[in-house]
Structure formats: structure tokens, C-alpha cells
Amino acid sequence: MPYHIDLTGTIIKTPRLTLRPIKDDDAEDVYAYASVPGVGEAAGWRHHGSIEETKNIIAMFLAEKNVFAIVDNETGHVIGTLGLHQSWAEEEGQFKGLDIAEVGYVLSKDYWGRGLMTEAVTHVIEYCFETLGLDLLTVGHFIENNRSRRVIEKCGFKFFKNDKYVAAQLDKTFDDAKYTLTRDDWMKRKQH
Ligand SMILES: CC(C)(COP(=O)(O)OP(=O)(O)OC[C@H]1O[C@@H](n2cnc3c(N)ncnc32)[C@H](O)[C@@H]1OP(=O)(O)O)[C@@H](O)C(=O)NCCC(=O)NCCS
Incomplete structure (x- = not known):
């Protein structure tokens, strides 16, 4: 069933x-x-x-209420986003x-390869299952995106199917x- 997530007031450390x-x-x-x-x-x-384009995207995220900003604790800067979208x-x-x-997620290139997105996704999975009470999470990556594939595997997702994704903006x-x-x-994975 369509599940709309409202993250208003949610903070995950x-x-x-x-x-x-x-x-x-x-x-x-975000523009940076x-x-x-x-x-x-x-x-x-x-x-x-x-930056106007960035502001428009953020306005869309604000309307949806389902996108986290990922803040680097050391600098206080936003270094990525993580969204919980319709599946x-x-x-x-x-x-x-x-x-x-x-x-869905994206991280500043300056921060790649330090395990940060795996850390973010792991905590969001816990929030989704334990706090929101969701039954299922899904995720996907383009075949050539091995970095994202590794994040997905490290977080415990299981392969479901190969498919096509039409990226309209990139034609x-x-x-x-x-x-x-x-x-x-x-839950089983957490117990081990
Ligand atoms: C995908 C993305 C979020 C990964 O974030 P990250 O914090 O760098 O991820 P992690 O550090 O947790 O893990 C990255 C993994 O990719 C591996 N990796 C790094 N460079 C790689 C390469 N060129 N080829 C294959 N794997 C690579 C790392 O070794 C690591 O795996 P490991 O722990 O098994 O060694 C980040 O690269 C990103 O934002 N990319 C652009 C947007 C994007 O692709 N979003 C996802 C769309 S599905």
C-alpha cells in the first residue's frame, strides 16, 4: 500500500x-x-x-517531507541526502x-569511501523497521554503480531483480x- 513518510521532527544520530x-x-x-x-x-x-535549481529541488523535498539532510558532525555541513520514497x-x-x-541517497564526492553512507543507511533501516514499523525496504543501483552496490550489500539487502530505469533528465x-x-x-541479521 502506498506509504507516505513524514520525517518532520525526526533526528537520527x-x-x-x-x-x-x-x-x-x-x-x-547541497549545491556545493x-x-x-x-x-x-x-x-x-x-x-x-x-543554486536556484538546488533551491527548487529542496522545495520539492520539503513538500514531500521524506528526505533527510546528512550532516557531518565534525563540520556541521550538509554532505548528502537520504530519502524514503514511494517504492x-x-x-x-x-x-x-x-x-x-x-x-535513495547521495553523498558529496569529498566524503566517498569512508563507509559514511553505509553508516547512514544502517541507522535509517533501524528507524524504518523499529520506529515507523515498515514491513519492507527497497533500494536499487545502476549496474555500473559498484559503490552503491557495495553499500546495498553491506546493509543486508537481497537482490530481487534486474530492471530498466528511465532517467528522463539524462535522456x-x-x-x-x-x-x-x-x-x-x-531482525535476524541484527541478532547475529
Ligand atoms: C554511492 C555512494 C552513496 C557511496 O557512499 P560511500 O560513503 O562512499 O560508501 P561506503 O564508503 O559506505 O562504501 C563504498 C564501497 O564502494 C567501494 N568502492 C569504492 N570505489 C569503488 C570503485 N571504483 N569500484 C567499486 N567499488 C568501489 C568501497 O571500497 C566500499 O566498499 P567496501 O566497504 O566493500 O570496501 C556515493 O558514492 C555517492 O553518493 N555516489 C553518487 C550518487 C549515487 O550513486 N547514489 C546512489 C544511487 S543508487
């Missing part, structure tokens, strides 16, 4: 990061990393061409009636891989 709802004031920080070519393109969107799995018969969200269709994580599988 991890050892190195704070996740809190994105706000207008974050535009400068979202304007770097190759970052958004790995997730299907074109790098931002102006493709709602169309899959076997998941009928479940509360589902799709995890390109990508081969992608889609994954799922059930609350039961996550």
Missing part, C-alpha cells in the same frame, strides 16, 4: 553523522556537492547548474498490503538492479 529533515538553509551546502559532475548522474539526475515494489503482487519505502535508460530487505530478515 550515528557516530559520525546527524540525519534531520532537509531545510531551505541547506541550499548552499550536487553541482559536481558525475555525482547526481550516478543516481539518474543531472548535476545542478545553479516500485508496490507494483509487485507478492508485496501487496505491505508498508514499503524505497531508500538515458539504465540497466539497474533492485533489492529488498524485509523486517524479519533485518
